[in-house]
Amino acid sequence: MDYSEAAERISRKFAKGGQTPDPKKIEGKLRRLVDEFGVQPSEAERSVTNELAKEYSLPAPGSGGGPAGGKGGGxxxxxxxxxxxxxxxxxxxxxxxxxxxxxxxxxxxxxxxxxxxxxxxxxxxxxxxxxxxxxxxxxxxxxxxxxxxxxxxxxxxxxxxxxxxNEDRSLIPTPTPIKELHPGIGCVRAKFIQEWDASHDRMLQSGLLGDETGTIKFVIWKEPGKESLVPGAVYNLFYAAVDEFNGRLSLTLNAATILQEEGEIAVSGGEAAVTGAIVHIAPGSGIIKRCPVEGCNRALSRQNYCPVHEIQPKFVYDLRIKGWLDDGEKTHNILLQRDAVESLTGMTLAGAQEIAENNPLGMDEVFLQMRDKVLGRYITCHGREIENRVLVNKCDKVTFNTTDHTALLNRAGGAPS
CATH class of the missing domain: 2.40.50.140 (Nucleic acid-binding proteins)
Known part of the structure; x- marks a missing residue:
């Protein structure tokens, strides 16, 4: 767009009526609309023209004498x-x-x-x-x-x-089922079913919400006065920002109205069951320390530091395993929670705590023992698959099947002649 030429064109329209708008100011407005707001050049020129018409109390040029700023004025x-x-x-x-x-x-x-x-x-x-x-x-x-x-x-x-x-009009938002949300602004009634570790130092809390129709990720960024949600609680979340990234929706709750309520929600959707061999145990597995502040539950660093509540000497122990499960065709990112870890490894939280506090290697010894117990083991993991990670709440041990193993080798290298 030639801003100078467009400004002169607009200025000439008003000069015919005896007005003398400054072309430089007109040019500045056009540049701001197009460059800063992303408005189409033709719409920007029309808008500036109508704005000047309103300023001079004149009909918008080409409007047929209608009032500037009315239905034909943009x-x-x-x-x-x-x-x-x-x-x-x-x-x-x-x-x-x-x-x-x-x-x-x-x-x-x-x-x-x-x-x-x-x-x-x-x-x-x-x-x-x-x-x-x-x-x-x-x-x-x-x-x-x-x-x-x-x-x-x-x-x-x-x-x-x-x-x-100066009046307060009635405004009653209606909750939308999670599976029917779309990018924009949404209202939901949901249960806080899973808390995740903060992936950014500006993040106050993130996790998973669910209702009868499905689940969705949420995030709350650190701002004065913002509080964390309580795991397991049910909330009415009015006017949450619904964003889309890589085809998945998520809620940002910073500007939302959040009301906790009594009651229960039967969460469904997102259920997954994957079978394969554990081929990798990631750092951060084993026994971990969590923040004891009510509603937080974040994993602490080795120095007992919480990204929200800082040093927490009165931490709470927990168990988890983060790793990869390979089914022969796809590698699944898995996160096992405490009950699943105890069932799979045979190591209780109390036993892991005793090792961590009395063995020279401390928490590293728990990690090494768990890795030796589960690495290479065939299992079936049950849970929810969210953003390419299976949040596992139950594990079943799978008996090794030589027939399946042979078929897998044949697919990988071709059947012997």
């Missing part, structure tokens, strides 16, 4: 669910969640909702917009609906007007 009032990326819209909604801005260029970010749905929003620092409060209703005029990774979001810029609505 800022049509819409329900949130009806916003289409590339449009300029006016919406009325409630700020249902705020999250920590990811960049100094962002003044505020969060989620705004109406009765039709919800959308993530970003307020640019350059916009000098008024600060919005969580729980309040606002009318947002002339904002841009953008798209990032296939998800619509609302951008508040310098041309956007924000006015608080």
């Amino acid at each position: 800022t049509e009032e819409k329900k949130i669910a009806d916003g289409v990326p590339g449009e300029w819209v006016t919406i009325e909604g409630k700020v249902v969640g705020l999250s920590q801005p990811a960049s100094p260029s962002i003044a505020q970010s969060g989620i705004i909702a109406d009765e039709s749905g919800a959308i993530r929003f970003v307020v640019w620092a350059k916009s000098n917009a008024p600060v919005m409060a969580e729980g309040a209703w606002y009318r947002i005029e002339s904002a841009v609906v953008d798209e990032f990774k296939g998800v619509a979001n609302l951008k508040v810029h310098s041309g956007t007007t924000i006015k608080e609505i």
Whole structure:
């Protein structure tokens, strides 16, 4: 796009009516819309034209005399669910969640909702917009609906007007079954069924949620005031961000409304059973120490350090095995929990603790003994397969079958003649 030429073209339209807009300012607005917001050049030119028409209280050029900023002016009032990326819209909604801005260029970010749905929003620092409060209703005029990774979001810029609505309207979110979630914003009722070790130092908690229709990964990033979920508890999670990566969905709960409730959910879906030989035991297997803080349960470092609660001298012992199971055609990443480890190895938590505290090698000796007991053993693992890892809650030992072994060798090297 030739910004200078487009700015001159817009300026000439208004010069015919006796107005003298600055072409340099027009050019700057066009550049910001196209380069910063990703708006299509033709839409950017139309939007700047309509914005100037509104400023001068003139009909938008080419609108047939209709009011600037009306339905032909690119800022049509819409329900949130009806916003289409590339449009300029006016919406009325409630700020249902705020999250920590990811960049100094962002003044505020969060989620705004109406009765039709919800959308993530970003307020640019350059916009000098008024600060919005969580729980309040606002009318947002002339904002841009953008798209990032296939998800619509609302951008508040310098041309956007924000006015608080002094009334509290009814807003009742409806939970969606996990299997019916799609990228955007979602509400679910789910049980916290599995906690995972933090994979990043900014991560407060991650794990697995489930309902009657399936399971989904969740993450909570470290922010002031954010608290961890309690394993085994049931939650209503309103307005959670639903993201997609490598074809899998996950929930980010930082801006969500989280309400714990009484009751139970019969979690289903994702069940797996894989049979093969254990061909690798990964570091971090054996006896481990976990954070004793209620609701945390993270694995500690050898120095008893929790990434959230720091040094924890009153740690709690636990057992696990991380490794690979090979079925002859595919290698499965497996994680055995305590009950499965005790059943498979014959080593109890109390026995492992005695070895760790009295043997010169300590926890390493537990790892070595477990590795010797299970490496090369044929087993069937039962559990849930999530993100290419089987979370094993039960193991069955498999009797060696020479016929199957011969068939496997024949597939690998060809049958002897």
